[in-house]
Amino acid sequence: MNISYNWLKNYINTDKSPEELSLILTDIGLEVELLETVQQIPGGLDGLVVGEVKTCEQHPNADKLKITTVDVGQPELLHIVCGAPNVRAGLKVIVATVGTTCHPTVGEPFKITKSKIRGEVSEGMLCGEDEIGLGSSHAGIVELAESATIGSLVKDYFDIQDDYKFEIGLTPNRADAASHLGVARDLAAYFRTTYTSSDVSAFKEGSADGIIVEVADSESAPRYSGVTISGLTVKESPDWLKERLNTIGVRPINNIVDVTNYILHDLGQPLHAFDADKISGHKIIVRKATEGELFTTLDAVERKLSAEDLVIADAEKPMCIAGVFGGEHSGVSETTTQIFLESAYFNAVSVRKTSKRHGLKTDSSFRFERGTDPNMPLYALQKAALLIQEVAGGEVYSTVTDHYPTPVSPFIFEVSYTRVQKLIGQAIPAEEIRAIITALGIGVTDVSEDLITVSVPAYKVDVTREVDVIEEVLRIYGYNNITLKSQIKSSLNTTEKPDKEVLLNQIADMLIGNGYREILNNSLTKLAFVEDEQTAVRIVNPLSSDLDTMRQNLLFSSLTSVSYNQKRKSPHAKYFEYGKSYFKSENGYTEKQNLALTLAGNQVDEHWIAGDKKSNFYHIKGAVDQIVRRLNISGLQLVDAEGPYFDYGLTYMKGQKELVTVGAVSSENLRKADVDGPVYFATFDWDLVIKVIRKNSIKYQEISKFPAVRRDLALLVDEAVSFEQLQTVANKTERKLLKEVNIFDVYKGDKLPEGKKSYALSFVLQDEEKTLNDKQIDSIIKKLMLNFEKETGATIR
DSSP states (O other), X not given: OXXXXXXXXXTOOOOOOHXXXXXXXXXXXXXXXXXXXXXXXXXXXXXXXXXXEEEEEEOTTOTTOEEEEEEOSSSSOEXXXXXXXXXXXXXXXXXXXXXXXXXXXXXXXXXXXXXXETTEEEOEEEOXXXXXXXXXXXXXXXXXXXXXXXXXXXXXXXXXXXXXXXXXXXXXXXXXXXXXXXXXXXXXXXHTOOOOOOOOTTOOOOSXXXXXXXXXXXXXXXXXXXXXXXXXXXXXXXHXXXXXXXXXXXXXXOHHHHHHHHHHHHHSOOEEEEEGGGSGGGEEXXXXXXXXXXXXXXXXXXXXXXXXXXXXXXXXXXXXXXXXXXXXXXXXXXXXXXXXXXXXXXXXXXXXXXXXXXXXXXXXXXXXXXOOOTTSHHHHHHHHHHHHHHHHEEEEOBOOEEEOSSOOOOEEEEEEHHXXXXXXXXXXXXXXXXXXXXXXXXXXXXXXXXXXXXXXXXXXXXOOSHHHXXXXXXHHHOGGGOOOOXXXXXXXXXXXXXXXXXXXXXXXXXXXXXXXXXXXXXXXXXXXXXXXXXXXXBOSSOSSXXXXXXXSOSHHHHHHHHHHHHXXXXXXXXXXXEEEEEEXXXXXXXXXXXXXXXXXXXXXXXXXXXXXXXXXXXXXHHHHHHHHHHTTOXXXXXXXXXXXXXXXXXXXXXXXXXXXXXXXXXXXXXXXXTOOSOEEEEEEEHHHHHHHHTTOOOOXXXXXXSOOEEEXXXXXXXXXXXXXXXXXXHHHHOSSSEEEEEEEEEEOSTTSOTTEEEEEEEXXXXXXXXXXXXXXXXXXXXXXXXXXXXXXXXXXX
């Protein structure tokens, strides 16, 4: 939200500089994210001075140039060459002296230097309005009044004042501060002073009936006000109004629309102006749209309305989506001479749902969906009508319509001084607490020794409880004024072992070190991506059909990321994600923490020396094994993965529970997520991981000083025999000296007997205390060969 410093000073009298005010605003909860100087004219006419032409003679070498001497209040006259047709002696002019930077209306800024023009020295420039940003005329130099003071600044002559724009990061609960008036209220409370309100006593309503208003849905439109103004002229706004809007980043359009935008940012009350002659049936109906009703908005987009959308319609058709966006054909144009000016209070929830449903975010919806002041519409309407008459002429033609059947009452409840001091943590005098509450515009009644009854005005939509008032007191009193004790005592619980955050970061660091990138996906997904609809957690009011269910796994979230990147020419995926999955049961809802790994495309980016090395199942299984080893998890059994997600894969079982499943994603699921090519995926039950390693103790061992020895064997085995079986046999055969068993080749072919395959295994042997000799090594290899033949039927090749 943007706030103008000069505009703000219309409400509150302060000598604080913009810099000082930005610090104060931040301290009281309106954080100033950026303070920016805004100049009415580019460059602000800086460096330009008033001068008087003393002499003016023909240039000897150019028919269209004159040589002048100019007095700018310095000891010596300046010699300036000028080609303007209206230059003459005795003329008061604008002078850009040497070193001044001029900002033209069109084009880039340029700096004035001392130069020679056709052989004659020129020590500055006599300025036309287009050369310094004052206008677009190039007919000649600007002629100033005779009363202009020589040597004075041109910016003072034209009364050019810089403004300052505060960019405030408005939190959603501060709807009451979404305007210059709202910010001024807070500053007035801080300074313990008053703010100035505009006098609308000059407003006089007409006597005609005007446009007939019918409010068919008072729940969505608790208050609806309007008035007809006729005889006006739509044209460009005066400079002061355009400057106000430009300062806060609002583009001026015409005087009528600009007034409605001005009031919105001034009072926080959105308005809408309809061309009265385009209102069919001379009647306005505030109603719900019919399901599927078509409506073209101001951005020329035809939208299909929902039966939950509130519209402002005439006797035939919708003219505006209430509180959100106007229609293409009912707005003000250059030919408009009569308007119906609307000022309303709409239900915040209704506006918010409509805004989200159609993806429309406007300045009006921003305020309505947070909650506007129900007592502001009539005052804003009167102030806007007076302003429209000032800038567009015309007169108030009709009586004022003000449909407000059920006025909104203030929030009334009790506040305890003791409770205020306890929650803030500092002894604040009761008189100070009461003074702050009163300064905030909150009424105080029924005062007792410790309790007061407060009456909170309806525009403070977020202040409905005692604790809310305490928060208001604290931000005005000042967070910086709260004294902290030198010692803070608290009860600290012993960190649960293992420390989940530390463990998470350790595994993340390891994965990142191996080339994985962390991703973070939305927990909302579509129903088609869940495993079991009966246990799916559905969203009551989903933003869209693609975000209507809480995810039951991280697979489709990861596949969505792969698909997104594939469509943007980034097909190589190496991702990991920590995230939750959600389930519904008879006993309520449950959440599970998961770690997911995803591989797709190539192992490394395309390069002339790297080749095209595709990711495969064993790459992601290697990553899973690395995590298992890092966590020192043992006693796992591998079984074939079951379920609808994989074409093939493995599940690591810890007892009867699935610790991690890894596999190649099925082609059906790839189609669901619109993914090309194979994708390999692994998912850890991280809650189970935490339980499994809770009693783990990691033992560190010194690196052996003695060399390791490798021996290889080629085994002919039945196709049903797995490497895991061979590895188990090897580890049982030699528990002390055998350090590693690896497979480096698998062969199946016509040169082997039917039903057989060949495994090439490597064995790494090492003694921690001495160097192994050939006799020991050969003995171990013979035992391995014997046990392979005995337990798996293997034949040594």
